[in-house]
Amino acid sequence: RWIKFEEKVENGGERWSAPHVPALSLHSLFQLRTCLQKGTLLLDLDAPSFKEIIDKALSGQPEGAELQPALRERLAALLLLQPQHQHTQSPLRLLAQLGLAPCRGRHEWPHACHSRRKAKSWAEPRAQLSETPLKEQLRNRFKKKVPPGSEAAHIAVGEVEFLEKPFTAFIRLRQAVALGSLAEVALPSRFLFILLGPQAKEKDYHEVGRAMATLLTDELFQRAARQAEHREDLIAGMEAFLDELTVLPPGKWDLNARIPPPSCLPSLHRRTAVHSPDRQPHRNGDMAAGGGRANPGHPCTGEELERTGRLFGGLLRDIRRKAPWYGSDFSDALHPQCLSAVLYIYLATVTNAITFGGMLGDATANMQGVLESFLGTAFAGFVFCLFSGQPLTILSSTGPMLVFERLLFSFSQDHSLHYLEFRLWIGLWVAFFGVVLVATEASHLVRYFTRFTEEGFCALISLIFIYDSLKKMLSLADTFPINWQYRLDNVTSYSCVCNLSSPGNNTLLPSALAPHQVQPLRTGRQARGWGDRGAHGPSSPPALSLQPPAAPPGLSRSQCLERGGQLLGTSCQYVPDVTLISFLLFGGTFLSCSALKRFRSSRYFPAGVRKLVSDFAIILAILAFCAVDATLGLETPKLLVPSELKPTNPERGWIISPFGANPWWVCLVSAVPAVLVTILIFMDQQITAVILNRREYKLQKGAGFHLDLLCVSLLMVTTSATGLPWYVSATVISLAHMESLRKESATSAPGEHPEFLGIREQRLTGIAVFILTGLSVFMAPVLKHIPMPVLYGVFLHMGVAALNSIQLTDRVRLLLMPAKHQPDLAYLRHVPLRRVHLFTIIQLLCLALLWVVKSTVAAIIFPVMV
Secondary structure, eight states: OBSSSBOOBOTTSSSBOOOBBOOOOHHHHHHHHHHHHHSEEEEEEOOSSHHHHHHHHHHOOOTTOOOOHHHHHHHHHHHTBOOOOOOOOOHHHHHHTTTOOOOOSSSOOTTSOSSHHHHHHHHTTSOBOOSSOOHHHHTOGGGGGSOTTOOEEEEEEEEOTTOSSOEEEEEEEEEEEEOTTOSSSOOEEEEEEEEEEOTTOHHHHHHHHHHHHHHHTSHHHHHHHHHOOSHHHHHHHHHHHHHTOOOOOTTSSOTTOOBOOOSOOOOHHHHHHHHOTTTSOOOTTOOOOOSSOOOTTOOOOSGGGOOOSSTTHHHHHHHHHHGGGTTHHHHTTOSHHHHHHHHHHHHHHHHHHHHHHHHHHHHTTTSSOHHHHHHHHHHHHHHHHHHOSOTTOOEEOOHHHHHHHHHHHHHHHHTTOOHHHHHHHHHHHHHHHHHHHHHTTGGGGGGGOOHHHHHHHHHHHHHHHHHHHHHHHHTHHHHSOOOTTOOGGGGGGOOOEEEOSOTTOOOOOOOTTOTTSEEEBOOGGGGOOTTOOSOOOSSOOOSOSOOOSOOOSOBOHHHHHHTTOEEESTTTTOOOOHHHHHHHHHHHHHHHHHHHHGGGGOSSSOHHHHHHHHHTHHHHHHHHHHHHHHHHOOOOOBOOOOOSOSOSSTTOOSSOOSSSSSOTTHHHHTHHHHHHHHHHHHHHHHHHHHHHTOGGGOOSSOOOHHHHHHHHHHHHHHHHHTTOOOOEEOHHHHHHHHHTTEEEOSOOOTTOOOOEEEEOOOSHHHHHHHHHHHHGGGGHHHHTTSBHHHHHHHHHHHHHHHHHTSHHHHHHHHHTSOGGGSOOOHHHHHSOHHHHHHHHHHHHHHHHHHHHHHTSGGGGGHHHHO
16 A cells, blocks of 8 residues: 555565555556556546446447457456455454455455466455445544545556456546445545456566556656546656656665655655746745745745835734734644643743842842742733734843843942932833834844854853753752762761750760750751751761760751750761752753653654653653652752742832932933843844744744834833843743644654644743743742752753754764765755865854853843854
């Protein structure tokens, strides 16, 4: 059988083979051409049943080749027998049918037999073809593999004892009709091909049938066969097929080898362009070589970025483009995949908000802290996803913004200026400049961003994610030191006691008058001091050689310190190996995320199960390692979110007054730093928008560069007036959001890889993410059970996934590969390898320069350098 590729019944007759590319002999194709030239040809035949089709085919022989009435009757009786299809059968039934091997063909027709003895033994007991589908056809699960709208083609080939010369017929029905129980699955049929002939040529007939089936699975020949009006048109279609034929020389490959299906097939447009390059228009997203400077990775060279010449012309066009899709932006989110995306991006957003909130608190003396970061992320993200042009974008604080906040706070302290009021005026100026950029359609400059710029920016942000996740994990060695000096043989000498005596008396003496002043501490799970810093000393004698004669139940470490006691002993600074288990959780989460994401292309389990596991890969990995952490019971660092809605710094309020704390001229001077922030926001926002709107993502609802910039600019007013952080598009999290919403074809033919259909474009996942972020303050009792190393592992996965999505990573690998082991990439066929390496080295040097700039005070200008 054939759908896209050939499948054969294995010699045992128990199963279908793996799909493979059909390998045809050139002689069989020439024989097939002869059959089409001399055999019966019925085009646009009107026949509602298979019996009528056979009658017209047998009576429509060319002049001089008519069949005798007796032969017609015998052939009709043979062709109308019920075919036996290859189904998954029980072992008992296989034993019963051991001697009945099915014949090969498009849909196995057993009446095309291999010997005279088989033809006689099969002709009598088998039933006639049913005019209605059988139960086995209707319940056949193979139909799920058939693409929607498919039609069946039937091919019957074989040798028959009573024929002296071959009988050939090619039939095309005017309308596709259901032919009862003829097909393996209940599908309408349009094409039939019959080749029956005398004995001793069974192999030739079989090869001609394979050639015909291969032709009918070819899209170009299908078009020719559907449009053919005469025999010459059909032959011309076959000649076009032969023009593209590639011949493998005998002796240079194994005839029994099966060529596996390729991962990528040439498009129909690309094949037809070879023959008629001027007839086919260039389509958006097509990779065919053509004129112009089309960049495969570049997004929009269309009307999204064309200037209208009118104030706010680009913005109005964005609104008109996105308005018809607004309703579907919510209905398209009703899919289980969106639930997985919400949970995944929510945890990433919460972790990012905590990280940047903590750093903002350190940089601004808690004028902006974790709570402000949570509320700002929730509000700005919710509004942006509700009204923006590209709602798949995730807003977040960024590194350059953090650097600017630190410099602004230091400048305000040095010049006795009120920081939040000064920042408010800068935000107002930035919003004004942003509206001016939208009015003048400055976003059209995006069309000049090249792959070099996109990849450099994306690689830098990805490396920052990877570096920060590793840096956070390495810092655990300071907070939770590893017990390098622990010796199992000296365990009897380790002790820790609580001294409740007066601060001036550090000597412990056994005294019957104060038996309760010295108490041994609890051990085991009751006294884990994971917050203690430093490792215990080497195996030295215990500090106390004398113990109180009697002691009540021991105090815990926290109880001892609450009572004003002191910890004395060699094991008081003992900390469990939290760092080790944290790294295990970190690495396990990263590896699990990567493995489960690739599970979609695994060979195990049905396609539905693989897709479900892949969609929920991140959530499954997080839940699995949260369970591991809970089972072990070690006090690893947990996700801690604010539990009260009040400013981090009690000296500030929720509304910032624009006047009163600073001189009047500050509102004018603020325009100078606002220009720098405007450039930073414009470049950061638009480069991310360019990356998200690439052609390879196959977005259908269009971009909204001007509308996105307007939303970010107006949000600056609200966040500045309330003292919340400033937000722009987060490249890595947005890419992770896009990847979590990838759509693939639900059905795929055997051997065919699922087709990438695009991204599930909608607003609901982003809105849900930021609503959950705002509610996180009330979910602190639940979130506190999530270990931070698990979330750092997710961050590492996001950075690596974003880094692997750009071509730069592939070209860096080429630098380390010998030429003979390099993959067959398209650009290597057209660009000399030394030019590819030179381009890659220049990109790496620029990336290194950006990294150096990012690591200094000059980090605020790095988007301009990009």
